[in-house]
Amino acid sequence: YSIDLSGRVAFVTGASSGLGAQFARTLACAGAAVVLAARRVDQLKDLRARIEGDGGDAHVLPLDVTDLTSIRAAVAHAETEVGSIDILVNNAGVSSTQRLADVTEEDFDYVFDTNVKGAFFTAQEVARRMLARARGAAPGTFTGGRIINISSTAGLRTLPQIGPYAMSKAAVIHMTKAMAQEWGRYEINVNAICPGYIDTEINHLHWDTEQGRKLVQMLPRKRVGKPEDLDALIVLLASSESHFINGAVIQADDGFA
Numbered sequence: 375y376s377i378d379l380s381g382r383v384a385f386v387t388g389a390s391s392g393l394g395a396q397f398a399r400t401l402a403c404a405g406a407a408v409v410l411a412a413r414r415v416d417q418l419k420d421l422r423a424r425i426e427g428d429g430g431d432a433h434v435l436p437l438d439v440t441d442l443t444s445i446r447a448a449v450a451h452a453e454t455e456v457g458s459i460d461i462l463v464n465n466a467g468v469s470s471t472q473r474l475a476d477v478t479e480e481d482f483d484y485v486f487d488t489n490v491k492g493a494f495f496t497a498q499e500v501a502r503r504m505l506a507r508a509r510g511a512a513p514g515t516f517t518g519g520r521i522i523n524i525s526s527t528a529g530l531r532t533l534p535q536i537g538p539y540a541m542s543k544a545a546v547i548h549m550t551k552a553m554a555q556e557w558g559r560y561e562i563n564v565n566a567i568c569p570g571y572i573d574t575e576i577n578h579l580h581w582d583t584e585q586g587r588k589l590v591q592m593l594p595r596k597r598v599g600k601p602e603d604l605d606a607l608i609v610l611l612a613s614s615e616s617h618f619i620n621g622a623v624i625q626a627d628d629g630f631a
């Protein structure tokens with residue numbers, strides 16, 4: 375059983391590092407043309423070179439998801455230059471660690487502007503175009519859209535000192551369910567992945583601290599995940615094989631949460 379995404383266009387936000395970079399590589403490997411979007415364009419260009427070196431099709435676009443003008447420009451550009459977006463991986467995200475009593479308005483907005491508002495308006499911009507195609511297409515001819523929102527196990531179960539981050543990721547879960555209800559009938563499936571601990575830039579320094587080492591010992595396999603651990607899941611959710619999976623919140627955490 376193999377999944378082929380040839381002819382599909384995937385738009386990946388936060389593709390400049392970590393999970394987003396790996397999602398993009400994996401989708402390209404499965405045959406999709408991938409649009410790599412984030413603020414650090416140099417890193418996107420390096421990734422494009424790697425994907426092209428492996429025989430894939432990749433395009434670079436600057437994107438700041440906290441800026442609606444930037445979202446609209448990037449999505450419009452992708453559709454003109456690459457093709458209609460079939461798959462959105464809504465992955466861009468930031469974290470912050472403070473005790474709740476110390477959180478400032480600036481800290482709160484930093485996390486919510488990216489993780490919630492940015493993710494919502496990116497999905498809305500892509501979905502509007504998918505909906506227009508779905509409504510305009512002759513019955514049975516729209517091949518469907520896929521939106522994959524990257525939440526976190528923190529959206530299901532919070533821990534001390536990550537309050538605003540956990541709150542933002544819980545919002546992503548509800549956002550996913552709301553979108554799935556409104557858009558599912560148009561063959562636009564919206565699902566959320568809740569990764570557990572994955573070693574990326576967002577938490578890299580943590581694993582070498584005493585607290586980090588203790589945490590690793592509590593994990594079922596006593597190892598932090600790698601971005602590649604989510605390869606099969608992202609390809610499945612991006613594909614037409616996942617037509618009956620809509621509004622799902624999938625934990626990919628090795629059983630920790």
Ligand code: NDP
Nearest residue numbers: 388390391392393412413414438439466467526572574576
């Ligand atoms: P990274 O820090 O490596 O990646 C975060 C990505 O988000 C970067 O590519 C960054 O790109 C992008 N980004 C941040 N702000 C913006 C913005 N304003 N506009 C556009 N892109 C932005 O961390 P991860 O790969 O780990 O994180 C990816 C997602 O996975 C996040 O949503 C995170 O919350 C989630 N997650 C991660 C877990 C983990 O353990 N690693 C666990 C659970 C969820 P740039 O700076 O170039 O703009």
